[in-house]
Amino acid sequence: MAAVTTSAxxxxxxHDAHAGHDNYAAQLRMNRLGLWLFFISEAFLFGGLLxxxxxxxxxTRPELDQEIGLIVTSVLLISSVSMRLAETAMERGNRKAFxxxxxxxxxxxxxxxxxxxxFEWGLFPAIYEGHLTPWGDKYGAVVFAMTGMHALHxxxxxVFIFIVWNLAxxxxxxxxxxxxxxSCAIYWHYVDVVWIxxxxxxYLIGTAAHVTH
Amino acid sequence: xQLTSLGLVRGLIGYFAGLVIGMATVxxxxxxxxxxxxxxxxxxxxGIIFAIIGFVLAIGAMSDWxxxxxxxxxxxxxxxxxxxPAWTRYFxxxxxxxxxxxxxxxxxxxxxxxxxxxALVFRAELADSGISFxxxxxxxxxxxMHGWVALAAILLGVGGMANYLVPLMIGAEDMAFPRLxxxxxxxxxxxxITLIISMLYGWDSGWTAYPPLSLRGPxxxxxxxxxxxxxxxSSILGSLNLIVTMLMMRPKGMTLFRMPIFCxxxxxxxxxxxxxxxxxxQAFLMLSFERxxxxxxxxxxxxAAGENIGGQPLLFQHLFWFYSHPAVYIFVxxxxxxxxxxxxxxxxxxxxxxxxxxLSSLAIALVGFLxxxxxxxxxxxxxxxxxxxxxxxxxxAVPTGVKFFSWLGTLWGGRLSFQTPMLFTLGxxxxxxxxxxxxxxxxxxxTDLFLxxxxxxxxxxxxxxxGGFVFPFFAAIYYWYxxxxxRMYNETLGKLHFWLMTPGFWLMSLAQMTxxxxxxxxxxxxxxxxxxxxxxxxxxxxxxxxxxFSILLMIYNLFTSAEIGAIAGNNPWRSRSPEWQxxxxxxxxxxxxxxxxxxxxxxxGLAGSQYIAMSGAGDD
Amino acid sequence: xxxxxGYGIVVLIGIILAILTIIEYFMGLYHVGATxxxxxxxxxxxxxxxxxxxxxxLWTAEGEH
Numbered sequence: 054m055a056a057v058t059t060s061a062x063x064x065x066x067x068h069d070a071h072a073g074h075d076n077y078a079a080q081l082r083m084n085r086l087g088l089w090l091f092f093i094s095e096a097f098l099f100g101g102l103l104x105x106x107x108x109x110x111x112x113t114r115p116e117l118d119q120e121i122g123l124i125v126t127s128v129l130l131i132s133s134v135s136m137r138l139a140e141t142a143m144e145r146g147n148r149k150a151f152x153x154x155x156x157x158x159x160x161x162x163x164x165x166x167x168x169x170x171x172f173e174w175g176l177f178p179a180i181y182e183g184h185l186t187p188w189g190d191k192y193g194a195v196v197f198a199m200t201g202m203h204a205l206h207x208x209x210x211x212v213f214i215f216i217v218w219n220l221a222x223x224x225x226x227x228x229x230x231x232x233x234x235x236s237c238a239i240y241w242h243y244v245d246v247v248w249i250x251x252x253x254x255x256y257l258i259g260t261a262a263h264v265t266h
Numbered sequence: 267x268q269l270t271s272l273g274l275v276r277g278l279i280g281y282f283a284g285l286v287i288g289m290a291t292v293x294x295x296x297x298x299x300x301x302x303x304x305x306x307x308x309x310x311x312x313g314i315i316f317a318i319i320g321f322v323l324a325i326g327a328m329s330d331w332x333x334x335x336x337x338x339x340x341x342x343x344x345x346x347x348x349x350x351p352a353w354t355r356y357f358x359x360x361x362x363x364x365x366x367x368x369x370x371x372x373x374x375x376x377x378x379x380x381x382x383x384x385a386l387v388f389r390a391e392l393a394d395s396g397i398s399f400x401x402x403x404x405x406x407x408x409x410x411m412h413g414w415v416a417l418a419a420i421l422l423g424v425g426g427m428a429n430y431l432v433p434l435m436i437g438a439e440d441m442a443f444p445r446l447x448x449x450x451x452x453x454x455x456x457x458x459i460t461l462i463i464s465m466l467y468g469w470d471s472g473w474t475a476y477p478p479l480s481l482r483g484p485x486x487x488x489x490x491x492x493x494x495x496x497x498x499x500s501s502i503l504g505s506l507n508l509i510v511t512m513l514m515m516r517p518k519g520m521t522l523f524r525m526p527i528f529c530x531x532x533x534x535x536x537x538x539x540x541x542x543x544x545x546x547x548q549a550f551l552m553l554s555f556e557r558x559x560x561x562x563x564x565x566x567x568x569x570a571a572g573e574n575i576g577g578q579p580l581l582f583q584h585l586f587w588f589y590s591h592p593a594v595y596i597f598v599x600x601x602x603x604x605x606x607x608x609x610x611x612x613x614x615x616x617x618x619x620x621x622x623x624x625l626s627s628l629a630i631a632l633v634g635f636l637x638x639x640x641x642x643x644x645x646x647x648x649x650x651x652x653x654x655x656x657x658x659x660x661x662x663a664v665p666t667g668v669k670f671f672s673w674l675g676t677l678w679g680g681r682l683s684f685q686t687p688m689l690f691t692l693g694x695x696x697x698x699x700x701x702x703x704x705x706x707x708x709x710x711x712x713t714d715l716f717l718x719x720x721x722x723x724x725x726x727x728x729x730x731x732x733g734g735f736v737f738p739f740f741a742a743i744y745y746w747y748x749x750x751x752x753r754m755y756n757e758t759l760g761k762l763h764f765w766l767m768t769p770g771f772w773l774m775s776l777a778q779m780t781x782x783x784x785x786x787x788x789x790x791x792x793x794x795x796x797x798x799x800x801x802x803x804x805x806x807x808x809x810x811x812x813x814x815f816s817i818l819l820m821i822y823n824l825f826t827s828a829e830i831g832a833i834a835g836n837n838p839w840r841s842r843s844p845e846w847q848x849x850x851x852x853x854x855x856x857x858x859x860x861x862x863x864x865x866x867x868x869x870x871g872l873a874g875s876q877y878i879a880m881s882g883a884g885d886d
Numbered sequence: 887x888x889x890x891x892g893y894g895i896v897v898l899i900g901i902i903l904a905i906l907t908i909i910e911y912f913m914g915l916y917h918v919g920a921t922x923x924x925x926x927x928x929x930x931x932x933x934x935x936x937x938x939x940x941x942x943x944l945w946t947a948e949g950e951h
Binding site for chain 2: 079082083086087090091093094095096097098101102104105108109187188190191192193194195197198216219220223225264265266
């Protein structure tokens with residue numbers, strides 16, 4: 054079915070009318086709405102994980118190292134602050150400060166990720182002996198599901214940061230036009246918001262259960 | 267022309283290359299960790315994930331984005347590829363929403379035929395008692411596959427209507443994010459291939475994939491999980507795109523309450539798709555992880571003291587139905603929108619209660635989030651929940667009733683004409699009425715306890731889906747066929763299609779419900795002739811084949827009319843909607859000049875009323 | 887110093903978030919229950935969404951940022 058025929062003459066009229074400033078502003082508004090809708094969608098995924106946690110654990114929680122939890126949470130919060138500072142720097146056209154803060158954010162993100170992998174998951178028993186396994190019991194399973202899904206978003210956020218940093222280094226963004234930076238920043242904050250709810254759900258709510266196998 | 271220059275072929279190569287690479291990666295990984303190299307389950311999971319990614323990368327659905335990450339700008343390409351025949355754009359990544367809409371629609375129709383054929387096979391088996399040619403395991407696989415293939419067909423069909431029509435109806439150049447649109451379509455294709463590959467191993471739980479059965483069955487389940495996860499991802503991205511398009515790209519003067527009513531239906535649908543779909547993705551991912559890694563989400567696990575330190579099967583049902591009930595509204599709301607869209611055109615009368623219809627779609631969508639527990643009346647959850655879910659479910663009848671009365675009000679005193687699209691619209695109303703009236707019987711706990719898991723449910727479900735999706739979808743195909751191809755379909759064949767399919771469906775639906783009340787369980791390969799359901803089953807099977815034959819007529823009609831049909835002209839239905847004011851078939855850039863809205867959309871038959879105005883070139 | 891898009895307000899919000907987190911930590915130690923903890927979490931989330939993710943840009947038709 055050759056349903057869509059070509060007609061090039063219409064292209065010129067329609068497109069030039071929208072070109073330039075208006076086009077960028079309109080696209081920017083759509084991008085923002087699109088990204089926020091994506092967040093709303095993801096909120097249901099993380100909400101589903103929280104629901105799983107409350108359904109299976111009820112008023113109990115696994116024995117997790119409280120200090121570690123507080124530290125990784127703080128690291129992630131601080132990374133959000135540095136990310137916002139990076140965006141502010143870009144809004145003011147201060148590229149040096151931008152590069153510094155966004156790399157700092159990535160560093161904090163990596164520290165958070167390391168904390169999760171070493172202490173929550175116990176992937177490196179030489180440093181820290183974790184006692185949870187994904188297949189051991191419902192505590193291990195849900196901890197790994199929640200932190201795993203969150204870590205996946207942290208990893209993608211870090212990749213995003215390095216892409217944006219590299220593009221900025223090449224001079225891609227300007228004081229006025231930097232949707233790449235803005236989207237990267239609010240994505241990073243969103244990952245932080247998710248953790249804001251996961252932290253109490255994993256570490257603080259309920260009494261620690263002593264599971265015998 | 268080289269075969270590999272066709273996007274789809276490259277994608278398929280990427281799929282199988284990814285499959286091999288993924289399987290090899292898992293084997294190597296297992297060897298490094300000191301595990302036995304071969305584990306069917308794990309190897310297939312790795313293979314499937316890589317295969318889906320491989321397809322998408324190879325066909326080039328992500329190449330623009332990957333270029334952006336390196337700072338390379340990619341201007342939007344319009345029109346068919348320069349160095350290839352025009353038809354190849356339908357088999358490759360193309361950013362035009364009209365092409366993507368047709369890709370969605372044709373794929374959906376193809377899946378509908380595959381899903382229907384699967385049903386015909388096991389319907390033939392059920393025509394008499396005793397096992398004649400389908401062994402129980404194969405029967406289960408066919409039945410389960412019929413479920414998901416048909417549901418995927420519906421999701422794609424809805425995607426087709428939405429992608430083709432929404433931008434045209436709001437006078438937009440394209441969707442808000444054309445690349446995302448193409449991506450959202452193309453991830454469906456590897457998912458469908460994966461779904462079909464699952465038949466190699468089979469799976470046997472029905473489409474619901476309840477654990478613990480789905481945790482123990484063959485490897486086919488893993489393919490289903492990832493296929494559905496991917497199709498779900500497509501739903502989410504597609505609906506996101508549609509919402510942004512409708513909220514941000516309407517022309518001057520088109521307030522939300524002056525949008526064509528179909529857009530309202532799609533808006534409500536998209537809100538469900540955007541949010542609820544995550545839950546089934548999550549549930550299926552959890553099943554997959556439980557199977558692959560043994561993470562006990564759903565299977566209970568008892569320690570020495572006899573305490574359950576593992577999961578709970580009921581959790582899956584909650585997660586599953588939190589999507590899968592609203593999903594039913596994803597399937598039917600667009601179809602109901604089509605009915606509301608077409609009735610005024612063929613009745614030459616204003617749509618009765620435009621605002622009420624618009625808001626009833628939203629109301630159905632919102633109430634739909636609160637009713638999932640009515641699928642679980644017999645599951646053993648807290649008994650107090652039964653009352654809550656019964657009441658919320660019965661509430662759905664209110665906005666649905668609003669739609670019915672609005673349709674009646676539109677038809678009342680209209681100057682009706684009965685071309686094929688109108689026939690299918692009326693057929694849809696009649697069939698949806700059967701489905702709708704059998705709903706409260708199942709929503710009421712007291713009666714559901716007896717009817718749960720019987721053929722009554724099958725009859726109810728198929729009536730709602732045929733009335734809410736299949737009939738309106740066919741109406742839409744006939745109605746917009748001239749807009750898509752520029753030619754008219756064959757009216758006689760169209761009418762024949764209708765007069766075979768509609769009585770066939772009434773018969774099938776009522777017979778299924780009868781079998782259910784006589785005690786026929788759903789999803790079983792054999793039954794006791796002493797139930798007395800044998801003649802009823804024979805009727806269902808015959809009706810099924812009649813419906814299948816009528817659909818073949820439509821396919822024949824669509825194919826031949828594209829070549830020999832009469833030239834349709836711009837506006838054969840005398841519609842007021844913007845897409846009918848431009849040439850058929852729609853040019854590459856749909857609207858040469860921006861449109862603006864100056865009146866109400868459905869004021870058919872009112873003297874001096876005007877919906878849209880095509881503005882002059884300088885009047886932007 | 888605390889204009890809406892300055893560096894100062896960012897640090898201030900960061901400090902508030904830190905204080906709330908420490909409060910949460912002690913609330914957890916003393917078992918105050920899920921509801922209160924989730925309320926504090928929601929408060930933190932609102933701060934991040936409003937000040938860091940500048941959600942209001944969705945509906946204020948401000949220019950290019």
